[in-house]
Amino acid sequence: MKSPLNALVIIIVVSNFYLLSSSRLRALIRMAAVQGLILGLLPFFTQVRDFSGHTVVIGAGGLILKGLVIPLLLFRALRGVEEYRERKPHVGYTLSIIAGIGITTIAFWIGGMVPQSSVFPHPSVISLAISMAATGLFLIIARTEALTQIIGYLVLENAIYGFGVSLPSAQSLIVEMGVLLDLLVGIFIMGVVIAHINREFDSINTDMLEELKE
């Protein structure tokens, strides 16, 4: 079962690169949804040995929430927003891809140092989690639109989710569901914040918030 898991890991890394290189807001939401869907498949490959109700709940919960509910919420948040693409990122797209290459290489180098053991049965998923976490943080720093930063936050949360499902211990169900619920609430609030920023500035560029001075 090693090879399909690695194929999934590679597909998710490719989706990371797409998130780093695209400026279209709706395309970003769609790709984040695809990433969530593929990530929801991950527990079915990592938890092979004790395939249980726990795996199904975690997988199905991730699939529905990340692949369906959150993207719909984000599309809803974009209603009435004029912008359809990121205009002035702090870091350009070509440079972002180069940064992504660096992030991925370092992440896989670190992951390669983790010995395969009963605690960490899937080092490749740990590499993936590190690269996704770094990609998410990079997106939050490098982009100016509020929506792209939310996508960065989503990728960061995806990384935590991926790391969680790669571990063999089954006691993390409550933690996982808690994180997913937090994420959902977070996206709700961020949707409201986007609407407010848009009403105030006719744009969702977060650099505008600097004008809010005394």
Add this chain to the structure above:
Amino acid sequence: MEQMTLKSVLSPLLALSCAPLLFGIIARIKALFAGRKGPPLLQTYYDLGKLLRKGAVYSTTSSWIFKAGPVVSLAALLSASFLVPIGTIGAPFSFAGDIFLFIYLLALVRFVMVIAALDTGSAFEGMGASREVFFSALAEPVFLLCLLSLAQSASDFRFSGVLGPTEQFAVVPAILSGVSLFVVLLAENARIPVDDPATHLELTMIHEVMVLDHSGPDFAFITYGACLKLWLGTVIVARALLPVHANSVILDVALTLCMMVVLTVCIGVVESIMARLRLLKVPQLLMGAAALAVLALLSGKGGLLQ
């Protein structure tokens, strides 16, 4: 260096005789999409024959460099065609590190074309040369990375190993390096979406603008060289995607040739359904290809992802 066998001469012979056919296939596919009948498949051969019979015109500002450009570039590409095997018949010359020689022969081609373009003293050709160098500076490392990932999975730095039959075929790295190589193929051969070979607006041209001043036999050399380059590129991509070993030499060669025709059709389809990218978007495309190449290197045999 290995002993040169009579059979191995077949790969360069196939390349030399059939290379212009690929241009014919692309033209046919584009005509099909546009609802036209299209030129005959052998049109490139007719063009080459016509150009070879013509005389060449030389500008008074140009020197011997301008005349040497097409000759040297064709010579380098002919040498390169003796390094690349087709199927499992092997190449006439094969030694450790010949993949690097191949890359530098292609670089030599570009270098002589660029100085020949600069030698004309035309502003347009200088602009084209500048763009060509810019994009190939990005495409070359990607090409190198792809060849390295193929060499890594074959544990061999000879073309006969890189493009030879593999024991275990890893699907994921093969797809990654195949897609990446295809993008490099489009960029190196000045096809859409990097460059439009059919355009005659100087402002948008890259490769075509460099060869505007060449005429007659010189232009025939350049066109034939472009055909050879496309042929060698498709051989490499075909083998990356389809490392066949059917235990029969004829079957292997036939499968590789079929895959090459499929790739050529793909180029034609891409040219028909896509527009040329904005110049500023091209580096992004090539960096995307670089990302895939790095992933292929990471996920291949002996890579970090095991």
